[in-house]
Amino acid sequence: MKVGVCYSRIRKDEKLLLNELRDRGHEVEKIDVRKLTFDVADTHEAFEDLDIVVDRCLATSRSLYVTRFAESYGVPIVNSHETADVCADKAKNSLALEDAGVPTPATKVAFTKETALEAIESFGYPCVIKPVVGSWGRLMAKIDSRDAAEAILEHKATLGHYEHKVFYVQEYVDKPDRDIRVLATDGEPIAGMVRSSDHWITNAAKGATTDVFELDEQARALVARASEAVGGGLLGIDLMEIADPEGGDRYTVHEINHTVEFKALQEAVDIDVPGAVVDWLEAKVASEAAEVTSG
Amino acid sequence: MTDDADSNVAEDPITGEEIELPADVEVGEIVDNPVTGAELEVVSVDPIVLEEAPELEEDWGE
Numbered sequence: 001m002k003v004g005v006c007y008s009r010i011r012k013d014e015k016l017l018l019n020e021l022r023d024r025g026h027e028v029e030k031i032d033v034r035k036l037t038f039d040v041a042d043t044h045e046a047f048e049d050l051d052i053v054v055d056r057c058l059a060t061s062r063s064l065y066v067t068r069f070a071e072s073y074g075v076p077i078v079n080s081h082e083t084a085d086v087c088a089d090k091a092k093n094s095l096a097l098e099d100a101g102v103p104t105p106a107t108k109v110a111f112t113k114e115t116a117l118e119a120i121e122s123f124g125y126p127c128v129i130k131p132v133v134g135s136w137g138r139l140m141a142k143i144d145s146r147d148a149a150e151a152i153l154e155h156k157a158t159l160g161h162y163e164h165k166v167f168y169v170q171e172y173v174d175k176p177d178r179d180i181r182v183l184a185t186d187g188e189p190i191a192g193m194v195r196s197s198d199h200w201i202t203n204a205a206k207g208a209t210t211d212v213f214e215l216d217e218q219a220r221a222l223v224a225r226a227s228e229a230v231g232g233g234l235l236g237i238d239l240m241e242i243a244d245p246e247g248g249d250r251y252t253v254h255e256i257n258h259t260v261e262f263k264a265l266q267e268a269v270d271i272d273v274p275g276a277v278v279d280w281l282e283a284k285v286a287s288e289a290a291e292v293t294s295g
Numbered sequence: 296m297t298d299d300a301d302s303n304v305a306e307d308p309i310t311g312e313e314i315e316l317p318a319d320v321e322v323g324e325i326v327d328n329p330v331t332g333a334e335l336e337v338v339s340v341d342p343i344v345l346e347e348a349p350e351l352e353e354d355w356g357e
Contacts, residue, residue, distance in 0.1 A: 007323060
């Protein structure tokens with residue numbers, strides 16, 4: 001198959017994927033989105049004759065536009081624009097999970113410092129405030145007091161970008177010192193890992209240590225439902241274990257990532273992660289070809 | 296190029312020092328200077344040319 005890979009940086013994740021595709025004899029078109037202009041009417045030649053495009057744009061803004069352009073050009077892209085749009089924004093992500101009945105932390109969104117403070121006080125302390133767009137645990141704050149809340153809100157309100165004036169406030173989940181990352185394709189887990197840290201942000205990019213996580217039935221079912229809630233695709237689904245579960249839910253899904261990194265996962269598990277991703281891409285292309293033939 | 300088929304060398308545009316790179320390095324790849332930790336982008340492979348990688352942007356990441 002001929003696979004386009006949209007990128008602006010080749011990280012270890014992209015390198016693993018590119019090597020796996022080439023090792024299997026697939027033709028790879030590397031598309032550096034920084035070097036292209038996208039015409040709304042005419043398909044860019046880099047996208048012609050591709051069986052599928054994999055969006056690996058590091059910048060969320062680019063990812064959102066590239067997925068939309070690819071779909072307009074009639075080229076299948078993973079993940080879809082719909083999935084990227086929901087996952088790129090934490091508020092939309094939370095809404096999609098809530099709408100689908102997937103356990104997710106209680107969350108409120110406010111547009112002014114005053115209403116954000118009301119949201120914070122409604123949760124009590126500690127609670128959490130996060131940017132609606134962003135990752136790697138950056139600019140997330142655990143708020144322990146009203147004084148801290150007022151200071152953080154003041155800072156956010158004076159930051160330049162309008163997205164900082166969308167206040168995403170969340171209950172603080174009392175989890176063990178770890179969370180869970182599951183890499184899944186259309187809801188089917190490839191592998192999972194726990195990310196452990198003494199810090200409340202247990203993100204691999206923040207230096208958390210990782211280890212393999214064997215999914216139980218409840219985790220598997222949640223991953224499938226969470227994936228469906230955002231339109232499926234190649235996803236990094238983040239779960240927390242609830243210390244004192246009520247109603248039988250042992251996990252809560254706090255985030256779904258649409259341009260998922262997997263190098264830390266590859267180091268934590270014995271499974272060939274890029275191999276499994278390419279297996280899925282091959283199956284996806286075969287299934288689309290079968291649809292075209294039968295259609 | 297070194298005699299070692301498994302590696303390449305290229306000049307760090309910041310320090311001017313030569314750094315060793317894997318043989319399969321490719322355009323767009325980000326490599327770290329092992330001494331300074333600076334991120335460098337491979338902008339060409341024949342010959343290998345490195346540039347300072349773009350600064351982290353607010354919307355980067357998964």
